[in-house]
Amino acid sequence: xxxxxxxxxxGMHPWGKWGRGFVEYGVTAARAALADAxxxxxxxxxxxxxxxxxxxxxxxxxxxxxxxxxxxxxxRVASVYAACASGAQAVAAARAxxxxxxxxVVLVVGADAAxxxxxxxxxxxxxxxxxWLRFRILGATNPTYFGLYARRxxxxxxxxxxxxxxxxxxxxxxxxLNPYARYRKPVSAEEVAASAVVADPLRLLDICxxxxxxxxxxxxxxxxxxxxxxxxxxxxxxxxxxTPTYPNTVLDLPDIATDSAAAVxxxxxxxxxxxxxxxxxxxxxxPEDLSLAEVYDLSTALELQWYEDLGLCGEGExxxxxxxxxxxxxxxxxxxTSGGLASFGEAVPAQAIAQxxxxxxxxxxxxxARQVEHARVGITAxxxxxxxxxxxxxxx
Amino acid sequence: xxxxWFAGEGDDFTLLGTRCSACASVFFPREDSxxxxxxxxxxxxxxxxxxxxxxxxxxxxxxxxxxxxxVTDPELPWEPHTLIxxxxxxxxxxxxGQAVPGVTVADLAVGAEVEVVxxxxxxxxxxxxxxxxWRPTGVTA
Ligand SMILES: [Zn+2]
Numbered sequence: 001x002x003x004x005x006x007x008x009x010x011g012m013h014p015w016g017k018w019g020r021g022f023v024e025y026g027v028t029a030a031r032a033a034l035a036d037a038x039x040x041x042x043x044x045x046x047x048x049x050x051x052x053x054x055x056x057x058x059x060x061x062x063x064x065x066x067x068x069x070x071x072x073x074x075x076r077v078a079s080v081y082a083a084c085a086s087g088a089q090a091v092a093a094a095r096a097x098x099x100x101x102x103x104x105v106v107l108v109v110g111a112d113a114a115x116x117x118x119x120x121x122x123x124x125x126x127x128x129x130x131x132w133l134r135f136r137i138l139g140a141t142n143p144t145y146f147g148l149y150a151r152r153x154x155x156x157x158x159x160x161x162x163x164x165x166x167x168x169x170x171x172x173x174x175x176x177l178n179p180y181a182r183y184r185k186p187v188s189a190e191e192v193a194a195s196a197v198v199a200d201p202l203r204l205l206d207i208c209x210x211x212x213x214x215x216x217x218x219x220x221x222x223x224x225x226x227x228x229x230x231x232x233x234x235x236x237x238x239x240x241x242x243t244p245t246y247p248n249t250v251l252d253l254p255d256i257a258t259d260s261a262a263a264v265x266x267x268x269x270x271x272x273x274x275x276x277x278x279x280x281x282x283x284x285x286x287p288e289d290l291s292l293a294e295v296y297d298l299s300t301a302l303e304l305q306w307y308e309d310l311g312l313c314g315e316g317e318x319x320x321x322x323x324x325x326x327x328x329x330x331x332x333x334x335x336x337t338s339g340g341l342a343s344f345g346e347a348v349p350a351q352a353i354a355q356x357x358x359x360x361x362x363x364x365x366x367x368x369a370r371q372v373e374h375a376r377v378g379i380t381a382x383x384x385x386x387x388x389x390x391x392x393x394x395x396x
Numbered sequence: 397x398x399x400x401w402f403a404g405e406g407d408d409f410t411l412l413g414t415r416c417s418a419c420a421s422v423f424f425p426r427e428d429s430x431x432x433x434x435x436x437x438x439x440x441x442x443x444x445x446x447x448x449x450x451x452x453x454x455x456x457x458x459x460x461x462x463x464x465x466x467v468t469d470p471e472l473p474w475e476p477h478t479l480i481x482x483x484x485x486x487x488x489x490x491x492x493g494q495a496v497p498g499v500t501v502a503d504l505a506v507g508a509e510v511e512v513v514x515x516x517x518x519x520x521x522x523x524x525x526x527x528x529x530w531r532p533t534g535v536t537a
Contacts, residue, residue, distance in 0.1 A: 125465075127398075135466050138493065140479060200457045251453070256492050259489070264435065
């Protein structure tokens with residue numbers, strides 16, 4: 001097991017379609033996290049940003065952009081790109097600096113202003129880019145992959161579209177209680193069923209939207225936290241950033257095909273399961289220790305998949321766990337108490353950080369009407385395009 | 397764009413992959429520079445045809461017009477296309493592709509057999525861009 005770092009502050013900019021720049025969202029989130037930590041920007045020894053794209057080459061920016069906006073003060077800086085796992089890698093970079101003694105206190109920021117409509121690859125003819133190829137050759141948008149996974153669950157595990165709708169109903173009810181969520185209205189199963197089919201069998205309300213948003217954390221050494229008089233901070237115990245194991249035999253975005261298992265037997269368990277397993281091993285806890293989980297519900301059906309990948313239930317039992325109410329508020333293991341991506345939408349570099357913000361508030365007992373009673377241990381799970389794993393375990 | 401991804405006409409049409417001469421790992425889309433098996437010292441990569449028939453792993457459709465670089469005529473109403481992920485038994489690989497035009501999700505089931513056929517990705521006044529399509533064979537068990 002590795003050492004721990006303290007979460008001294010968490011902050012967000014409300015998510016939505018605000019039509020402003022990502023710098024504004026990031027700075028707002030950063031100032032909120034600093035205020036939450038009771039620290040000044042000048043107290044920060046290092047800033048790590050999760051990258052977004054700003055028009056023009058090279059255009060991938062984060063850490064220094066936020067540092068400039070907050071006011072150059074000479075802090076160490078890093079920026080990371082790992083698609084949807086960017087936020088987790090930013091947390092990992094900050095943690096590594098703290099544990100290595102390179103910095104006492106680090107500000108982690110992710111923010112984005114999402115384009116309208118489907119996510120799409122950057123422009124130009126780029127046949128060396130698998131993301132460009134799947135759009136160009138197949139017209140395979142993100143929702144079509146979510147549709148493939150959902151249909152496969154129906155065929156193999158007997159899930160129903162009504163099960164999928166209940167995930168949205170659950171998450172929308174929680175999002176309604178979260179002031180940072182983009183969608184703050186309860187949704188009924190009838191409303192899900194009445195929404196348009198996007199990628200069979202999934203409907204508009206089964207699939208997360210794209211959003212603007214920002215999230216930030218202030219992380220420090222345990223010693224720094226004690227010096228600040230924070231005796232019992234929320235602690236980060238594990239950050240999983242693993243890659244898949246060859247052959248990766250579950251079709252993943254943005255690939256056109258899986259690895260072949262003709263020559264090498266696949267490992268037991270999927271890539272997603274290995275992301276969680278690495279986090280559990282590093283933290284020295286298991287699924288039975290969890291008080292809550294924030295998982296990457298790009299689609300309602302995918303949330304059920306995560307239940308199994310996190311070991312909250314056996315393979316094929318995700319829908320059963322949902323039907324029992326285990327993942328709802330008051331259940332054995334509430335999932336996506338923030339409202340999830342169903343309520344937030346995707347702001348790619350921010351979302352893995354936002355998941356940790358929710359854990360922080362829950363573990364402190366500051367989650368208001370969404371509060372999970374006696375929350376002690378929480379996990380986040382996410383997956384980044386091109387083979388980036390992401391999970392964080394925090395505890396009180 | 398997809399040079400060397402498929403070859404042949406009619407019943408001889410196949411997807412082309414590559415196989416490592418050292419460890420026999422198969423790659424599609426073709427991998428020509430190095431074997432990706434981490435336990436392999438990397439042999440030569442040799443072009444091979446993939447099985448023409450496989451079983452549906454899953455399927456879906458695209459009820460909304462995909463963004464560019466997918467090429468569609470914005471003047472025409474959007475006709476949803478169906479996507480099928482197909483398991484090839486011999487290669488132990490799953491390959492995604494569009495279904496032949498006219499096949500909808502109602503025509504498909506997980507486990508049903510499909511075969512690869514040539515198709516048109518799009519065409520303009522000068523060029524027809526060929527691609528591969530999956531077509532149900534009618535065998536469902
Ligand atoms: Zn090899």
